[in-house]
Amino acid sequence: MTRTPLMAGNWKMNMDHLEAIHLVQGLHMELSDANFDYSKVEVVVVPPFTDIRSVQTVVEGDGMKIQYGAQDVSTHESGAYTGEVSATMLKKLGCAYVVVGHSERREYHSESDALVGEKARVVLAAGMTPIICCGEALEVRKEGKQVPHVLAQIDGALDGMSADDVKTAVIAYEPIWAIGTGEVATPEDAQEVCGAIRGRIAELYDAETAEATRILYGGSVKSSNVAEIMSQQDVDGALVGGASLKADEFAKIARFAEL
Ligand code: PGA
Numbered sequence: 001m002t003r004t005p006l007m008a009g010n011w012k013m014n015m016d017h018l019e020a021i022h023l024v025q026g027l028h029m030e031l032s033d034a035n036f037d038y039s040k041v042e043v044v045v046v047p048p049f050t051d052i053r054s055v056q057t058v059v060e061g062d063g064m065k066i067q068y069g070a071q072d073v074s075t076h077e078s079g080a081y082t083g084e085v086s087a088t089m090l091k092k093l094g095c096a097y098v099v100v101g102h103s104e105r106r107e108y109h110s111e112s113d114a115l116v117g118e119k120a121r122v123v124l125a126a127g128m129t130p131i132i133c134c135g136e137a138l139e140v141r142k143e144g145k146q147v148p149h150v151l152a153q154i155d156g157a158l159d160g161m162s163a164d165d166v167k168t169a170v171i172a173y174e175p176i177w178a179i180g181t182g183e184v185a186t187p188e189d190a191q192e193v194c195g196a197i198r199g200r201i202a203e204l205y206d207a208e209t210a211e212a213t214r215i216l217y218g219g220s221v222k223s224s225n226v227a228e229i230m231s232q233q234d235v236d237g238a239l240v241g242g243a244s245l246k247a248d249e250f251a252k253i254a255r256f257a258e259l
Pocket of ligand 1: 181218220239240241242243
Protein backbone atom coordinates (compact mmCIF):
# COMPACT_ATOMS: atom_id res chain seq x y z
CA MET A 1 0.00 0.00 0.00
CA THR A 2 1.42 3.37 -0.93
CA ARG A 3 -0.79 5.28 1.51
CA THR A 4 1.06 5.91 4.78
CA PRO A 5 -1.12 4.82 7.72
CA LEU A 6 -2.21 7.63 10.01
CA MET A 7 -3.16 7.31 13.67
CA ALA A 8 -4.76 10.48 15.01
CA GLY A 9 -5.73 10.94 18.65
CA ASN A 10 -8.68 13.26 19.11
CA TRP A 11 -8.47 14.32 22.74
CA LYS A 12 -11.77 16.23 22.55
CA MET A 13 -12.29 18.49 25.62
CA ASN A 14 -9.82 16.59 27.81
CA MET A 15 -6.36 17.43 29.17
CA ASP A 16 -5.21 20.84 30.38
CA HIS A 17 -1.90 22.13 29.02
CA LEU A 18 0.16 20.49 31.78
CA GLU A 19 -1.53 17.13 31.26
CA ALA A 20 -0.98 17.58 27.53
CA ILE A 21 2.79 17.93 28.00
CA HIS A 22 2.82 14.81 30.13
CA LEU A 23 0.78 12.81 27.61
CA VAL A 24 2.90 13.81 24.61
CA GLN A 25 6.12 13.02 26.49
CA GLY A 26 4.69 9.66 27.52
CA LEU A 27 3.68 8.85 23.96
CA HIS A 28 7.11 9.83 22.68
CA MET A 29 8.77 7.54 25.24
CA GLU A 30 6.49 4.65 24.32
CA LEU A 31 7.39 5.02 20.66
CA SER A 32 11.14 5.54 21.14
CA ASP A 33 12.65 2.23 20.12
CA ALA A 34 14.04 0.70 16.98
CA ASN A 35 10.84 -1.23 16.24
CA PHE A 36 8.83 1.90 15.64
CA ASP A 37 9.30 3.91 12.46
CA TYR A 38 7.46 7.21 12.16
CA SER A 39 8.01 7.17 8.40
CA LYS A 40 5.79 4.06 8.25
CA VAL A 41 3.01 5.32 10.54
CA GLU A 42 2.16 8.96 11.08
CA VAL A 43 1.27 9.70 14.70
CA VAL A 44 -0.83 12.79 15.33
CA VAL A 45 -2.33 14.22 18.52
CA VAL A 46 -5.28 16.59 18.35
CA PRO A 47 -5.53 18.46 21.66
CA PRO A 48 -7.83 21.32 22.66
CA PHE A 49 -6.74 24.77 21.40
CA THR A 50 -5.40 25.78 24.82
CA ASP A 51 -2.83 22.95 24.75
CA ILE A 52 -1.41 23.48 21.28
CA ARG A 53 1.32 25.96 22.22
CA SER A 54 2.55 23.64 25.00
CA VAL A 55 2.50 20.64 22.67
CA GLN A 56 4.46 22.63 20.09
CA THR A 57 7.07 23.54 22.68
CA VAL A 58 7.76 19.95 23.76
CA VAL A 59 7.57 18.50 20.26
CA GLU A 60 9.96 21.07 18.79
CA GLY A 61 12.16 21.30 21.89
CA ASP A 62 12.76 17.56 22.03
CA GLY A 63 12.75 17.00 18.25
CA MET A 64 9.81 14.58 18.46
CA LYS A 65 8.33 13.13 15.32
CA ILE A 66 4.82 13.24 16.74
CA GLN A 67 2.67 15.66 14.74
CA TYR A 68 -0.24 17.64 16.11
CA GLY A 69 -3.34 19.45 15.02
CA ALA A 70 -6.56 21.14 16.06
CA GLN A 71 -10.14 19.96 16.51
CA ASP A 72 -11.86 22.77 14.62
CA VAL A 73 -11.20 26.04 12.78
CA SER A 74 -12.99 29.22 11.81
CA THR A 75 -13.82 29.84 8.16
CA HIS A 76 -12.81 33.49 8.65
CA GLU A 77 -9.30 34.83 8.23
CA SER A 78 -9.42 37.36 11.08
CA GLY A 79 -11.63 40.03 12.61
CA ALA A 80 -14.69 40.36 14.82
CA TYR A 81 -15.49 36.68 15.38
CA THR A 82 -15.46 36.24 19.13
CA GLY A 83 -14.33 32.83 20.27
CA GLU A 84 -13.06 31.69 16.89
CA VAL A 85 -9.55 30.54 15.92
CA SER A 86 -8.23 31.02 12.38
CA ALA A 87 -6.34 28.58 10.16
CA THR A 88 -3.42 31.01 9.98
CA MET A 89 -3.13 30.99 13.78
CA LEU A 90 -3.05 27.18 13.82
CA LYS A 91 -0.50 27.02 11.02
CA LYS A 92 1.70 29.47 12.93
CA LEU A 93 1.66 27.08 15.91
CA GLY A 94 2.95 24.27 13.71
CA CYS A 95 -0.32 22.36 13.34
CA ALA A 96 -0.18 19.84 10.50
CA TYR A 97 -3.79 18.65 10.69
CA VAL A 98 -7.21 20.10 11.52
CA VAL A 99 -10.27 17.94 12.18
CA VAL A 100 -13.36 19.36 10.49
CA GLY A 101 -16.97 18.26 10.73
CA HIS A 102 -16.62 15.90 13.69
CA SER A 103 -20.06 14.50 14.51
CA GLU A 104 -19.97 16.35 17.85
CA ARG A 105 -19.52 19.65 15.97
CA ARG A 106 -22.26 18.70 13.52
CA GLU A 107 -24.62 17.80 16.36
CA TYR A 108 -23.92 20.47 19.00
CA HIS A 109 -23.00 23.31 16.65
CA SER A 110 -25.28 22.50 13.69
CA GLU A 111 -22.41 22.25 11.22
CA SER A 112 -23.66 21.46 7.71
CA ASP A 113 -21.84 19.56 4.96
CA ALA A 114 -21.33 22.88 3.15
CA LEU A 115 -19.73 24.49 6.23
CA VAL A 116 -17.54 21.42 6.75
CA GLY A 117 -16.39 21.70 3.13
CA GLU A 118 -15.64 25.39 3.58
CA LYS A 119 -13.57 24.65 6.69
CA ALA A 120 -11.67 21.93 4.82
CA ARG A 121 -10.82 24.38 2.04
CA VAL A 122 -9.66 27.02 4.54
CA VAL A 123 -7.37 24.44 6.17
CA LEU A 124 -5.90 23.41 2.80
CA ALA A 125 -5.39 27.03 1.76
CA ALA A 126 -3.37 27.60 4.94
CA GLY A 127 -1.08 24.67 4.08
CA MET A 128 -2.47 22.12 6.55
CA THR A 129 -4.34 18.85 6.07
CA PRO A 130 -8.04 18.64 6.94
CA ILE A 131 -9.35 15.43 8.51
CA ILE A 132 -12.89 15.54 7.16
CA CYS A 133 -15.28 13.53 9.35
CA CYS A 134 -18.43 11.81 8.18
CA GLY A 135 -20.64 9.06 9.54
CA GLU A 136 -24.21 7.98 10.10
CA ALA A 137 -26.43 7.92 13.20
CA LEU A 138 -27.91 4.68 14.52
CA GLU A 139 -31.33 5.26 12.89
CA VAL A 140 -29.68 5.57 9.46
CA ARG A 141 -27.69 2.38 10.05
CA LYS A 142 -30.84 0.53 11.14
CA GLU A 143 -32.47 1.48 7.85
CA GLY A 144 -29.39 0.21 6.00
CA LYS A 145 -28.83 3.65 4.47
CA GLN A 146 -25.30 4.28 5.78
CA VAL A 147 -23.63 4.30 2.36
CA PRO A 148 -25.88 6.88 0.62
CA HIS A 149 -25.93 8.97 3.82
CA VAL A 150 -22.14 9.14 4.06
CA LEU A 151 -21.67 9.67 0.33
CA ALA A 152 -23.99 12.69 0.48
CA GLN A 153 -21.79 14.10 3.29
CA ILE A 154 -18.72 13.47 1.14
CA ASP A 155 -20.28 15.17 -1.90
CA GLY A 156 -21.05 18.22 0.23
CA ALA A 157 -17.64 18.38 1.86
CA LEU A 158 -15.63 17.91 -1.35
CA ASP A 159 -17.71 20.34 -3.40
CA GLY A 160 -15.38 22.75 -5.20
CA MET A 161 -12.20 20.94 -4.17
CA SER A 162 -9.51 20.11 -6.73
CA ALA A 163 -8.14 16.59 -7.16
CA ASP A 164 -4.86 17.69 -5.57
CA ASP A 165 -6.74 19.01 -2.55
CA VAL A 166 -8.59 15.73 -2.18
CA LYS A 167 -5.33 13.75 -2.37
CA THR A 168 -3.91 15.87 0.44
CA ALA A 169 -7.05 15.68 2.56
CA VAL A 170 -7.87 12.82 4.91
CA ILE A 171 -11.41 11.46 5.30
CA ALA A 172 -12.50 9.91 8.60
CA TYR A 173 -15.50 7.60 8.61
CA GLU A 174 -16.95 7.54 12.11
CA PRO A 175 -20.33 5.88 12.61
CA ILE A 176 -21.91 7.97 15.37
CA TRP A 177 -23.29 4.90 17.14
CA ALA A 178 -19.72 3.64 17.59
CA ILE A 179 -18.25 6.84 19.04
CA GLY A 180 -17.48 6.63 22.74
CA THR A 181 -19.92 3.75 23.14
CA GLY A 182 -17.53 0.80 23.15
CA GLU A 183 -19.64 -0.42 20.23
CA VAL A 184 -17.08 -0.84 17.47
CA ALA A 185 -18.17 -1.36 13.88
CA THR A 186 -17.10 -4.72 12.52
CA PRO A 187 -14.11 -4.59 10.17
CA GLU A 188 -16.56 -5.41 7.38
CA ASP A 189 -18.82 -2.47 8.36
CA ALA A 190 -15.79 -0.16 8.29
CA GLN A 191 -14.64 -1.55 4.94
CA GLU A 192 -18.09 -1.24 3.37
CA VAL A 193 -18.29 2.50 3.94
CA CYS A 194 -14.58 3.31 3.52
CA GLY A 195 -14.61 1.40 0.23
CA ALA A 196 -17.73 3.27 -0.90
CA ILE A 197 -16.06 6.60 -0.07
CA ARG A 198 -13.04 5.65 -2.17
CA GLY A 199 -15.37 4.62 -4.99
CA ARG A 200 -17.11 7.98 -4.83
CA ILE A 201 -13.80 9.85 -4.99
CA ALA A 202 -12.95 7.82 -8.12
CA GLU A 203 -16.31 8.84 -9.62
CA LEU A 204 -15.97 12.52 -8.70
CA TYR A 205 -12.28 12.73 -9.68
CA ASP A 206 -10.34 9.72 -10.98
CA ALA A 207 -8.85 6.42 -9.86
CA GLU A 208 -5.46 7.95 -9.09
CA THR A 209 -6.98 10.50 -6.72
CA ALA A 210 -9.06 7.80 -5.02
CA GLU A 211 -5.98 5.60 -4.56
CA ALA A 212 -3.99 8.44 -3.02
CA THR A 213 -6.59 9.69 -0.52
CA ARG A 214 -6.33 8.34 3.00
CA ILE A 215 -9.51 7.17 4.68
CA LEU A 216 -9.58 6.54 8.42
CA TYR A 217 -12.04 4.65 10.57
CA GLY A 218 -13.09 6.06 13.95
CA GLY A 219 -15.35 4.84 16.74
CA SER A 220 -14.19 2.92 19.83
CA VAL A 221 -10.83 1.97 18.28
CA LYS A 222 -8.47 0.43 20.83
CA SER A 223 -5.35 -1.70 20.78
CA SER A 224 -7.45 -4.86 20.95
CA ASN A 225 -9.37 -4.15 17.73
CA VAL A 226 -7.08 -1.89 15.67
CA ALA A 227 -5.18 -4.63 13.84
CA GLU A 228 -8.36 -6.20 12.47
CA ILE A 229 -9.70 -2.84 11.36
CA MET A 230 -6.38 -1.93 9.73
CA SER A 231 -6.39 -5.18 7.78
CA GLN A 232 -9.25 -3.87 5.65
CA GLN A 233 -8.09 -2.69 2.27
CA ASP A 234 -9.68 0.75 2.28
CA VAL A 235 -8.91 1.64 5.91
CA ASP A 236 -5.71 3.68 6.11
CA GLY A 237 -5.69 4.60 9.78
CA ALA A 238 -7.82 5.51 12.75
CA LEU A 239 -9.25 8.57 14.43
CA VAL A 240 -9.13 7.59 18.09
CA GLY A 241 -10.94 9.33 20.93
CA GLY A 242 -10.96 7.75 24.39
CA ALA A 243 -8.05 5.38 23.76
CA SER A 244 -5.78 8.26 22.73
CA LEU A 245 -5.83 9.72 26.26
CA LYS A 246 -3.46 7.05 27.60
CA ALA A 247 0.09 7.08 26.23
CA ASP A 248 0.65 3.33 26.41
CA GLU A 249 -2.68 2.47 24.80
CA PHE A 250 -2.35 4.99 21.96
CA ALA A 251 1.24 3.85 21.37
CA LYS A 252 -0.01 0.27 21.01
CA ILE A 253 -2.54 1.49 18.45
CA ALA A 254 0.26 3.21 16.51
CA ARG A 255 2.15 -0.10 16.65
CA PHE A 256 -0.77 -2.00 15.12
CA ALA A 257 1.61 -3.69 12.69
CA GLU A 258 3.44 -5.35 15.60
CA LEU A 259 0.26 -6.65 17.28
P1 PGA B 1 -13.90 7.15 20.48
O1 PGA B 1 -14.03 8.54 19.67
O2 PGA B 1 -12.62 6.50 19.99
O3 PGA B 1 -13.84 7.54 21.92
O4 PGA B 1 -15.08 6.34 20.13
C1 PGA B 1 -13.69 8.64 18.32
C2 PGA B 1 -13.93 10.05 17.82
O5 PGA B 1 -14.95 10.65 18.15
O6 PGA B 1 -13.10 10.59 17.06
